[in-house]
Amino acid sequence: MNAAEIEKCIDDFGTDIYRFCLKLCVDKADAEDLYQQTFLKALETGWTIDWENNPKALFFSLAHNLWKSDRRKQARRNMIAPCSNIDNERETVLHSEESIEEDYLQKELLAEVRQIIQTLPERFQVPLILFYLSNCPIEQIAAILKKPSGTVKSRLFKGRSLIKKRLEDAGYER
16 A cells, blocks of 8 residues: 555545544544554555455554554553543533533533443443444444454443443433
């Protein structure tokens, strides 16, 4: 893969990959690092892109694998010398047509759902992020995770069930 192909990939689906990185990492700086590492790794490996088969899935898979690798590295380092992150930035969504109370309640619910998703096991977290936040079809998620589509469907169902249960336990109603 050469620089021109990487540039075309960034133009075609770079925003989707960045959004996926942001949802995985939660932290903007870490997401930007992961995004850059993803395209740099693609450039270094020298793959040839098959534009007939979904090349976007290749980059989602690469970003996911780099993220998993980084999490393992961080876990090993935390076992040796634990550290904590002081900054806790969150995305905010403003709805101008809603009242301030409804806007606040919506933000609170979104923050709760994000927190729940971040505490879910990775096998549920990644398919939920890919399906709902990156709008990937189930077949593409299956290709990214290298799992059958039935497994992806069951993990999506189980993830939604866990989110629903935890929201109900926290006092949120339908």
